[in-house]
Each structure stands twice: as C-alpha cells, then as structure tokens.
Amino acid sequence: MSGKSRLLSLLGGLLLSEREVRAVRSLTSSFRLIELAPSSSGKSEGRPGDKVQVLLDGQDEVRTYTPIAWSNDGAMALLAFVHGDTPASRWAEAIEAGQRLRFLPPQRSLSMDEGPITLIGDETSLAVAAAYTRSRPGRVRSLIEIEESTDISDVANEIGLNDATIVKRSKNTPRGGALLDVIGDVRGPVGLTGGGELIQRVRTGLRERGVTDIKSKAYWIEGRRGID
Ligand SMILES: Cc1cc2nc3c(=O)[nH]c(=O)nc-3n(C[C@H](O)[C@H](O)[C@H](O)COP(=O)(O)OP(=O)(O)OC[C@H]3O[C@@H](n4cnc5c(N)ncnc54)[C@H](O)[C@@H]3O)c2cc1C
Missing domain, CATH: 2.40.30.10 (Translation factors)
Known part of the structure; x- marks a missing residue:
C-alpha cells in the first residue's frame, strides 16, 4: 500500500x-x-x-x-x-x-483562460479536452497523439470530442513528434498535458515557432509510478 x-x-x-x-x-x-x-x-x-x-x-x-x-x-x-x-x-x-x-x-489542475484555446496531449488528455470542449463548444481545438497500438475507434465522438485531431505515432517516431507535424498555426493559449516526454518535445517545438502562452501539466512519466 x-x-x-x-x-x-x-x-x-x-x-x-x-x-x-x-x-x-x-x-x-x-x-x-x-x-x-x-x-x-x-x-x-x-x-x-x-x-x-x-x-x-x-x-x-x-x-x-x-x-x-x-x-x-x-x-x-x-x-x-x-x-x-x-x-x-x-x-x-x-x-x-x-x-x-x-x-x-x-x-x-489545468486552468485555462476564457476564449479560444488549444489543448494538446495523449490518450490521458482526452478527458481534459472533452471537459473543456463540453463547457466551451466551438472554442477548443484539441490535438491528441496516440500510440499505434491504442484502440481508439469512436472514443473521441463518444465523449463529445467530434472535432479533435487524433494522430497516431509510429514506433520509430519519438513521443510528441507526430503532433508537431500536424499542429500548424496556433492561436490563443495552449494547454499541454500527458506524458512528460511528449510535453517536453511539443513545448520546445511550439517555442521555436514563437508560441509562448503555454501551460503544461505532466500526467505520467516513463519509469515513474503514480506521479501526482
Ligand atoms: C492531473 C492529472 C489528470 C489525469 N487525467 C487522466 C484521465 O482523465 N485519464 C487517464 O487515463 N489518465 C489520466 N491521468 C494519468 C494517469 O493518472 C496515469 O496514467 C496513471 O496514474 C498511471 O497509473 P498506472 O497505475 O497505470 O501506472 P504507474 O504505476 O503510475 O506507472 C507505471 C509505469 O507505467 C507507464 N505509464 C503510466 N501511465 C502511462 C500512460 N498513460 N501511457 C503509457 N505508459 C504509462 C510508465 O512507464 C510508468 O512508469 C491524469 C494524471 C494527472 C496528473
């Protein structure tokens, strides 16, 4: 225990x-x-x-x-x-x-200002994206990276994330790498959640593109247990 x-x-x-x-x-x-x-x-x-x-x-x-x-x-x-x-x-x-x-x-945990926001993360971030999307319809852009082995099917629609961009990461791509290929232009504050490695890579990539209004919260870290 x-x-x-x-x-x-x-x-x-x-x-x-x-x-x-x-x-x-x-x-x-x-x-x-x-x-x-x-x-x-x-x-x-x-x-x-x-x-x-x-x-x-x-x-x-x-x-x-x-x-x-x-x-x-x-x-x-x-x-x-x-x-x-x-x-x-x-x-x-x-x-x-x-x-x-x-x-x-x-x-x-993740407190985002009113107005349009972008939420980026992995499988563990679907819920926070759904929570914001349901309370701010039309004002939340969500991008979620999942592993190739993850069985996603219709999960995003089931929780009200119909417009989320779901991208699969191949085994040879580092965590966050597939997201950086699809993020494109970002407007408004960004909430970055999920695995620590993904957060680091995406945050660095966003900063290189001039995005500075980023709030991040690690949900899990490779090799560590129950981090919160
Ligand atoms: C604020 C906050 C909100 C969260 N919300 C959600 C949520 O809504 N839904 C949800 O599913 N999770 C959510 N998480 C993440 C979730 O708490 C962790 O994934 C979970 O604690 C891992 O527990 P475990 O017993 O599976 O693994 P642990 O015993 O904690 O870790 C064992 C090993 O498993 C691996 N691991 C852990 N998590 C993952 C993962 N997600 N993917 C791949 N490998 C992993 C790591 O290598 C780790 O060392 C949230 C976390 C935080 C901090």
Whole structure:
C-alpha cells in the first residue's frame, strides 16, 4: 500500500467524496468510461480542468483522473486509459456498476483562460479536452497523439470530442513528434498535458515557432509510478 493510499484510507470519510458507479462501458480495449451518479446535493462539483485523486479499490493505490461533467443531473464521468499491467489499468478493467468510488474532491489542475484555446496531449488528455470542449463548444481545438497500438475507434465522438485531431505515432517516431507535424498555426493559449516526454518535445517545438502562452501539466512519466 502506498503512503498516500494508507493515509487516505485512515482519514476516510473526513476527506473523501464517495459516489456510486452508475455505469461502466468498455469503449474499446484501450478505454473504459466510468459514469458516476450525482452527489446527494445534485450539484455538479468542479470545473473543467479539475482533477480527482481516486482510491483504487483492490489496488491500495491512488491515481489521478479528469472528471467530465456528464449530464445536467450532476453526474460525471472518468475516461480511463488501459495501457498495460499497472495498478490503474487493472482497476479500470475490474470496476463495475454498483460499486462505490472514493476520491479526493475535485481540485484545480489545468486552468485555462476564457476564449479560444488549444489543448494538446495523449490518450490521458482526452478527458481534459472533452471537459473543456463540453463547457466551451466551438472554442477548443484539441490535438491528441496516440500510440499505434491504442484502440481508439469512436472514443473521441463518444465523449463529445467530434472535432479533435487524433494522430497516431509510429514506433520509430519519438513521443510528441507526430503532433508537431500536424499542429500548424496556433492561436490563443495552449494547454499541454500527458506524458512528460511528449510535453517536453511539443513545448520546445511550439517555442521555436514563437508560441509562448503555454501551460503544461505532466500526467505520467516513463519509469515513474503514480506521479501526482
Ligand atoms: C492531473 C492529472 C489528470 C489525469 N487525467 C487522466 C484521465 O482523465 N485519464 C487517464 O487515463 N489518465 C489520466 N491521468 C494519468 C494517469 O493518472 C496515469 O496514467 C496513471 O496514474 C498511471 O497509473 P498506472 O497505475 O497505470 O501506472 P504507474 O504505476 O503510475 O506507472 C507505471 C509505469 O507505467 C507507464 N505509464 C503510466 N501511465 C502511462 C500512460 N498513460 N501511457 C503509457 N505508459 C504509462 C510508465 O512507464 C510508468 O512508469 C491524469 C494524471 C494527472 C496528473
């Protein structure tokens, strides 16, 4: 058990929010959509770009996800990327409707100014792109790089990201390299999320093109565990 999950388990109800898992869908073999019932107040918690730190039942670990406001009744959804034999992937594959999910209440993570924005990232960034797109229709340009092995199918449409540019990275291309080929002109602030290597490469590429208004947030780092 990690130190953080031990502490959260001990403090339990004092700190944690709890919601019923209302539905779980395997959108593809790579993505599970976890829909959480509204809180008892019926009010939607949080803003786009917030994060929730989830206690992974059965794994004794804590991992971070981006809630998407899902319906007017205050329900929210998490989109979990299943990428290998890791605690978060095992948890995402095992979770079922009817279970209770415990998490730290939403906290600020990627805060973008009003107006048109560009969001760039990888599989783990689909949710933050969806959260902003649903709250600012027509004002969010999203570019997502995925690995060749990722099963994406219709996932972007399912979460309301119909206009996202999804680009596949071949094995020989470094992370972020495929994105730099398709980004083109960038207007307005940029939010850069996902793997650390992708962030570094894209940030450098954008700066070389004169883009300076960039907010970045690493969601995972090769070789490290549960970085948040
Ligand atoms: C603010 C924030 C918001 C996030 N929102 C989401 C979200 O909405 N949906 C989502 O799916 N993820 C999201 N993430 C990323 C997610 O938290 C991590 O991918 C997850 O913690 C990894 O946990 P793990 O148990 O799978 O792997 P860990 O035990 O943390 O890591 C083991 C190894 O797996 C590899 N690894 C980890 N993540 C990935 C990955 N994504 N792709 C390829 N290899 C990886 C690394 O090499 C790592 O060393 C978010 C992270 C942060 C910080």
